[in-house]
Amino acid sequence: MTARAPRALTPCLLIDLMSWPFFSLAKSPRHVPVDFRMGRVSMTVAGRDASPMATIWDADILIWAVSTLIAARRQRQLVSSHVRGSTRDILRFLGRGDSASRYVRLRAALDRLTDTQVTTSLRQTSDGASGFSWLVAWQERRGELDLILPPWLCDAVKGRAILDLDSRYFALTGGFVRWLYLLVRRHAGRQRDGWSFDLKHLHEKSAALSPYPRFVFEIRRLVEAQSLPGYRLWLEIDPNGTPVLHFAPDTAADSYPQPSVDNPVGDV
Template sequence: MISLPVSRPITPCLLIDLMSWPFFSLSKSPRHVPVSFRMGHVIMHVAGRDDTPMATIWDADILIWAVSTLVAARRRGQPLSPHVRGSMRDVLRFLDRGETSARYARLRAGLERLADTRVTTSLRQTREGALGFSWIVAWQERRGELDLILPQWLCDAVGRRAVLDLDPRYFALTGGFERWLYLLVRRHAGRQKEGWAFDLPHLHEKSASRSPYPRFVFEIRRLVTADSLPGYRLRLEAPSGDVPVLHFMPASETYPHGIVDNHVEDS
C-alpha cells in the first residue's frame, strides 16, 4: 500500500497516454454516449456502466493525485503498489478544491464514475487482444481515509516512468476543452523550445469531441485569444485556402521548469 506523509508536498503528474487520447468526457453535463474512437493503430471504446455517465476530465484529477502519489513514492525508493491511500482532505487540498461538504460529495461522485467507466483500448494490447479496464478497481472511504486500488497496468506504467509533471495551475482551468488542450500541449510540446503543431482537422478528430468542426475551431480561436494555458503560448496560422494549424510552445516567462524534455514523437 502506498501512502505519503502529509507534510511532504507532491508534484502533479499524469501518464503520457492519458494526455493524448480521448479517455474522458469534456462536458460538465453527464455524458452517456460512449466514445468510440479509431486513429491509426489506436482503437478505444469508453462508456459508463448501465445508466452511469462516463468519467469526466475533472474526475481524472483523482487519477492525477493517485499517479502523483505513486511517482513520489518511486522517487523515494519505495516499492510500488496499485493500492494507494490518503485522506479525502489531502486529495481536495492537492486539487485545490476547498473542503466544503459539496466538494466532498463531488469527490465521491467522481470516484464512482471512475469505477463505473469501462475502457477498452488497443493501447494496452496483450497477446489475447485489446485490454479492458476501469479507472479504479475498488475504492473505500472510512473515517475520512480513502483507499484506492488502481489497475495494475497503471502502476506498472508509473514504474516505467511513462509520466510527465504538470503545472499545478492546471487545476485552476475551469473549462473541459482548455483542460484537454493543456494536457495535449504538455504531452507533445513538453519543454521543447520549438514547441509542436497540429492542423485543426487532426486535432478535432483526436479530441473525439461531439461538437461540430466549426464550433471546435471557434473554441480554439477563443483559447488562442485568451492565452490562458499555463506555461504555454498558442498561435493559430490559417493562410487563405489552407488548413489552419495550431502552434504551441513553452512561454519562457511563465514555464515552471528550466530544463528541456527529450524529443517527443507524435502518435
C-alpha cells in the first residue's frame, strides 16, 4: 500500500538520524566518506561511483517521507516503503517555494540520496551490519513524486523511534546549526534540566571535516546567537579545562517542544 501525504503534516524524523553523522554538513560537494566509530556504533557513508554524499538539506526529503509514514500510522494505516506526494506540496512543506530552480534542486537531492551508500551497525540484523541507500528508487510523473524507501528506514518508523521537529528547522540555513538542532532536540527533549556534551565529544560525533578550533568557534557563535528553535544553549568549562555545551528547553517558548522524548535519552 502506498502512503499518500495528507495536506497537513507534522515534521518528524528518526532519532538515529538526529544522533549520528549520516549526512554532509557542507553545501559544497563532499566526496570524503564518513568513516565513524564510537562505542558499539559504527558507520560508513559514501557516494556511489565518486558521487557526492547526501547533505543535511537533502535529508529534508526524508523528513517529509517519514512524516508521511507517521501520519499514515497515526491514522491506523499500513506503513509502506512506497511514499507518494505532489512535488509542489513537498517543496512547500520544506519551506522552499516552487520556482523552477527549486524543482531542479529537488531532483538533484533525490539523486544524491539514491547514490549515497550507508553501512551501519545500528539496528543491524543477524547477518551483520545493515547496508542500504537512502532511497531505493524515485520517479516523478505529472507533478507527482513516488519514493521507495529502504527497509532500514521503514522498520525504524514501525518501531516508533521518532521525534517531532519544530517546523522552524527548515528555515535554518547553515548545515552546522541544523546538525546541532537535531542533536539538541534528540537529547534534551522536554527535560527541564536538558542535557550536555563536552565539545571534544561533540566534535568527534559530528564527523565534520573542520578542525576542532573551528568547531569550537562555530559552537560559541551559535551560543551567542541563541538561534535554535525552542532551546537555549550555554557553555561552561569543566575541571579539566574542556568546554562543555549545555542545552535545555526554552521555558519562554510557548509552542515548542511539543512531545517528550519517545525513547530513553542516552549519553552517546
